Amino acid sequence: MTTTPCAPDRTVVVSGIGAILPGVQDVTDLWDVLHHGRSQCGWLTRCDSRETGVPFAAEVDHAICRRQLRGLSEAKTAKLSREMLAVLAAIQQAQSDAGRSDVDTDPRRIAVLGASSRGPLESWHTVLSPDVPSSPPSASRILRGLPGAPAAMAAINLGFRGMVTTFSSACVSGHHALELGLRLLWSSAADVVFVVGHEFPLVPWMIREWASAGDGVVAKSGTDPAKVVKPYDERRNGFILGEGAVALCLERATEVRRRGADGYATVLDVRNQSEAAHPTSMDSSGKAAADLLGSLLGSVGRRPEEVGYVCGHGTATRLNDLAESRAVMRLCQELPRSQWPPLGSVKPIFGHLMGASSLVNLAATALMLRHQRLAPTINCDLPDPACDLDHVVEGSRSASIDLAMSMCFALGSQMSAVALGAVDAAAPA
Template sequence: MAVSAAQCKKELVITKKKETGERRIVVTGLGAVTPLGDDAHLFHTSLLEGVTGISDIQGFDCSEFPTRIAAEIKSLSIDGWISPKIAKKADKYLIYALVAGKKALVDAGITEQVSGELDKSRCGVIIGSAMGGLRVLNDGFEAIKVSYKKMSPFYIPYSLTNMASAVLAMDLGWAGPSYSINTACASSNYSILNAASHIIKGDTDIMLYGGSDGMIIPSGIAGLIACNALSQRNSDPTKAARPWDADRDGFVMGEGAGVLLLEELEHAKKRGTNIYAEILDGSLTCDAYHITAPHPEGVGMVSCMEKALAKSGVAKEDVNYINAHAPSTRLGDLREYQALRMNSTKSLIGHLLGASGAAEAVATIKAIQTGWIHPNLNLENPDKHVDAKVLVGPKKERLDIKVAMSNSFGFGGHNSSILFAPFKGN
């Protein structure tokens, strides 16, 4: 990766190699609930076809808002996935996480019989979220205006960000580590590294990890409008998300969840399950600079990517694909830009906040599996600071991925980079 001297004064030396006997981690199940559907594999197919999930907001009246577009989930079947009792009271973020998590298990071949054979004390769940139960919070604020007696007993529990992990663990009977991580839009990537750490240390053999958010409600959209973060290209919603394009004017809000099943390699082999990819390692850094803006020189982002390479023992030259954070904001896109083959899933499904990293991990792993990477939409007038030749164009492309990097960066200067690679079977 090309890095300027101002961004990184010295090269990091590759210091780590996989030790003999070190526990390795593979991805064996994929689950997704997105604006493009609630099946991880069909989600990737839609990405390859350049289908966009962005349109006019239909969930509430936003006619007075300067931003009236988003990537909403218009419909979702929960039959057989969530109990009616939970579905009636739960926030959208919780519903999305439960459906995506259970579909990841099905995808991994963990049937009821297989589940009964697992040592559930060695199975854990970490689902991150940026905002948690924002709709439940709003409902509570409205109820208290009438009377404290109108407050729902679910107001506190279902507004908490840990509840997706907790309820999923309860449904499965998984008694290993279960908690949530909140690092804004980097929540999913922070979750995967923590989940991987539990497996490496020997705490667990299986971890469900992911992220979920559902804040396309009036206060969610209005709050980001107040931050000057959202695109206002209301007249042409499908053109609104345009990472690296000179005419970008902010990101488009999305919603949904991504959940992946991580498994210790020998445990996966013993089950005889399909292996999608291997997780090599990753890194977390902080800009320590500003509550919303990235560091002007991108120091934290570059350091994060470089440290991920150093920790994994991967040479820069072996990383030939990046699924970029690239939110379609003026500063964010350019600070991450590197001289590699890059695309942005957000150009098709908007920004899923705490769920973005997990949904993008699904896209990255499917790219490794299939050899196809999805297009960048709306890259019609590339920013003068980028070389469009290293960015994926308007059509899907063939790519034999050696090592893929998936980046997520969040408000507060939270940076995260994860390295995935094809599983070679040795």
């Protein structure tokens, strides 16, 4: 069956989620480690930590992709990088999780929008490093070096013929892709949009670059990797780099309901803005971010007291912690503290996936809305008095929420936020 363009339905639903993340091979795993607060951060094995000065990483088991993509021939698999395979697997999962079949939609109306901060670092590392064996120059090697190749190769392998492109705007890349996806669906230019974030930054020179940014940016010391990342905590020591891919299937609510499905959450709106200020730092007063959140709420006709949860960028760096906490405080300053929403972070679970991080947060927030349960901010054992908010430190918490927000900040003076709403029916936790 094929569909034809119709009057646009502005209610867009996250109908499916796919995840190839540290310790996670599908959406069931994703929710399991999130709401149980099980960190997937560990010791760096992709390269020698003595070479990088950083002993920690959140790594993906490459065998997961190969197991999930058994339909691909060995010849095809050999031509695809780990990043391409992870993106393909994540999108396939999201399509299956949404309950979609290959004949549900005209393939010309299925779009794939990628998001990656650094692009194919592993491929370039192989090409440029004298210590890494490299294959002879070829068309496939040229393709591997393109930032948009994972999205393009996924579309080719799945037969999707709609718009395919990739955003690279540091950590807000995923929200930029999401905004385009919403516009395609709202305008009826597409019927299905897969938004996929991917990042594989665990190469020596990239880790060294981040390590050189100074103390408190990337965590460099600790005896237990699972307890190193401490957002909003007085003893914060920076983040751990992670790798992987996460995909969201976006559809108009009418189509999701036609299949008898509910989806995870409704995507109400997104705001992407530039502070037009410092290129590597954010407004620590929280005013710029509070204005952004207020504008977003205004666009969807909601009020601060209706927000049940805020998923922060949550990098466990001092400036990020202060800016986010103060933003929520400013947004809610006219309300009694009992009505301030919790502010959480999932980066102690999966590490920092850079260009994919905003979509990891969105997937996590959508799952919390679906299950009506807040995932904990693990390792926040001694909250910073300057971040005096509810961070859900006691463990997974039952909740009754129909509105949540997710924030993201990026190098280049960029910030963004997304508002998600609960679907009509929520599954039990």
